[in-house]
Amino acid sequence: MPALQDPRDRLIVALDLADVAAAEALVERIGDAATFYKIGYRLGYAGGLEFAARLARRGLKTFLDLKLHDIGNTVEEGVRSLAGHGATYLTVHAYPQTMRAALRGAAGSGLKILAVTVLTSYDESDAREAGYALPVPELVALRARQAAEAGIDGIVCSAVEAISVRREIGPDRLIVTPGIRPAGADLGDQKRVMTPGEARAAGIDHVVVGRPITGAADPRAVAQAIVAEMA
Ligand SMILES: O=C(O)c1cc(=O)[nH]c(=O)n1[C@@H]1O[C@H](COP(=O)(O)O)[C@@H](O)[C@H]1O
Numbered sequence: 001m002p003a004l005q006d007p008r009d010r011l012i013v014a015l016d017l018a019d020v021a022a023a024e025a026l027v028e029r030i031g032d033a034a035t036f037y038k039i040g041y042r043l044g045y046a047g048g049l050e051f052a053a054r055l056a057r058r059g060l061k062t063f064l065d066l067k068l069h070d071i072g073n074t075v076e077e078g079v080r081s082l083a084g085h086g087a088t089y090l091t092v093h094a095y096p097q098t099m100r101a102a103l104r105g106a107a108g109s110g111l112k113i114l115a116v117t118v119l120t121s122y123d124e125s126d127a128r129e130a131g132y133a134l135p136v137p138e139l140v141a142l143r144a145r146q147a148a149e150a151g152i153d154g155i156v157c158s159a160v161e162a163i164s165v166r167r168e169i170g171p172d173r174l175i176v177t178p179g180i181r182p183a184g185a186d187l188g189d190q191k192r193v194m195t196p197g198e199a200r201a202a203g204i205d206h207v208v209v210g211r212p213i214t215g216a217a218d219p220r221a222v223a224q225a226i227v228a229e230m231a
Pocket residue numbers: 014016040065067091116118119120121156157178179180188190208209210211212
């Protein structure tokens with residue numbers, strides 16, 4: 001896996017909050033315990049893109065989790081529009097046409113494209129219901145292989161699949177894993193789950209953690225404990 005400068009960068013905090021004021025307050029409370037923040041649908045559609053650009057200007061790392069998937073031209077131009085936000089990562093769904101278009105849109109900008117394989121809220125029956133015939137581990141491996149062939153920067157998958165994904169993508173591409181829960185934490189709607197320590201042992205580059213931090217009485221302490229568990 002690519003070398004990290006700062007162990008705190010292993011944790012990406014998902015700012016799944018209702019508005020920018022709440023996100024700003026959480027970032028202040030967490031302080032220097034976290035260096036990397038993810039802005040997804042909820043905050044992104046509530047002013048979060050401009051907020052993400054502000055975080056980046058302050059020297060924090062940002063991840064725009066917009067999970068793009070559309071015709072190639074729309075994806076390519078959409079990524080081009082996002083490339084000026086100072087973000088480190090942007091997600092698209094791991095469909096070959098979509099990934100190739102996103103990489104064209106990001107070319108030369110420094111923005112890295114991550115491909116979401118199979119959502120961590122899916123188990124076998126959810127995948128079957130959505131029309132996929134392959135078992136989830138095989139579907140994740142296929143998408144990881146196709147992502148590597150497209151030249152993707154990194155993969156989003158469950159840490160449960162990290163070892164097999166690493167085999168598909170080699171040592172230099174990133175593995176980013178949501179569906180992370182400290183031992184004993186509420187799973188919510190996550191189904192393919194590991195602890196931060198298990199994920200790290202499986203060779204991930206970053207974990208993404210939302211509700212266990214955003215809903216904690218002491219978010220800074222939870223963030224510190226997660227980083228320590230992965231040291
Ligand atoms: O792309 C993602 O970040 C993502 C992919 C995936 O398969 N599963 C997943 O949970 N996520 C995101 O990761 C975050 C997980 O949040 P918590 O379940 O609250 O820790 C959410 O913002 C999800 O949108």
